[in-house]
Amino acid sequence: xxxxxELDARGLNCPxxxxxxxxxxxxxxxxxxxxxxxxxxxxxxxxxxxxxxxxNELVSQSEENGEYIFFMKKK
Amino acid sequence: MKKMAIIASKGTLDMAYPPFILASTAAALGFDVQVxxxxxxxxxxxxxxxxxxxxxxxxxxxxxxxxxxxxxQMLPGMESMATMMMKDMIKKKGVASLEELRSLCLxxxxxxxxxxxxxxxxxxxxxxFIDNVEFGGAATFLSFAGEANVSLFI
Numbered sequence: 001x002x003x004x005x006e007l008d009a010r011g012l013n014c015p016x017x018x019x020x021x022x023x024x025x026x027x028x029x030x031x032x033x034x035x036x037x038x039x040x041x042x043x044x045x046x047x048x049x050x051x052x053x054x055x056n057e058l059v060s061q062s063e064e065n066g067e068y069i070f071f072m073k074k075k
Numbered sequence: 076m077k078k079m080a081i082i083a084s085k086g087t088l089d090m091a092y093p094p095f096i097l098a099s100t101a102a103a104l105g106f107d108v109q110v111x112x113x114x115x116x117x118x119x120x121x122x123x124x125x126x127x128x129x130x131x132x133x134x135x136x137x138x139x140x141x142x143x144x145x146x147x148q149m150l151p152g153m154e155s156m157a158t159m160m161m162k163d164m165i166k167k168k169g170v171a172s173l174e175e176l177r178s179l180c181l182x183x184x185x186x187x188x189x190x191x192x193x194x195x196x197x198x199x200x201x202x203x204f205i206d207n208v209e210f211g212g213a214a215t216f217l218s219f220a221g222e223a224n225v226s227l228f229i
Contacts, residue, residue, distance in 0.1 A: 015100040022103035053104040
């Protein structure tokens with residue numbers, strides 16, 4: 001997948017991964033993709049909630065070695 | 076646009092987190108957010124938050140390294156010790172500091188309203204508070220909360 005921007009949210013706890021995601025998306029263009037890496041297992045549900053509330057698209061999410069990787073496409 | 080109204084009435088470190096966490100997150104989700112600070116909650120608007128503490132006293136749920144009788148918990152210095160311990164945990168677990176969450180709220184245009192009656196009652200000085208604080212009363216809160224989707228008393 002084409003990634004336009006990366007966000008390293010490793011080590012951060014609720015609600016920081018969501019707040020940083022929001023901030024990162026702010027200066028991106030519609031249709032661009034943000035890749036987020038988080039170690040907070042709570043962010044799995046929270047990212048989905050963030051996407052459904054804000055209209056940004058959570059294109060995919062996966063887990064690798066205790067890290068959660070999200071691809072968020074800006075609305 | 077969805078709206079969230081919060082009353083923040085507590086001034087301890089543990090009870091300071093919920094209003095700031097929910098306000099900043101709601102703002103990130105696109106809510107219009109207003110927090111009304113009243114009684115002890117007003118201390119959360121002070122420029123200096125170092126006086127915000129947590130007490131182990133009368134708080135049996137607070138995790139302590141060793142079980143501690145109430146008679147010990149009430150000794151001088153125990154409150155500072157418990158506060159230091161909790162701040163240490165907060166840092167280790169990657170939880171934001173209160174200062175950080177508060178400034179994230181302001182950045183996201185969360186509106187802070189200070190209860191004018193409590194300011195008078197406790198003789199707070201307006202200079203003690205951060206900028207970006209408005210002063211109002213119960214009617215101010217209710218005019219916003221009346222149209223809110225979420226209203227919380229914390």
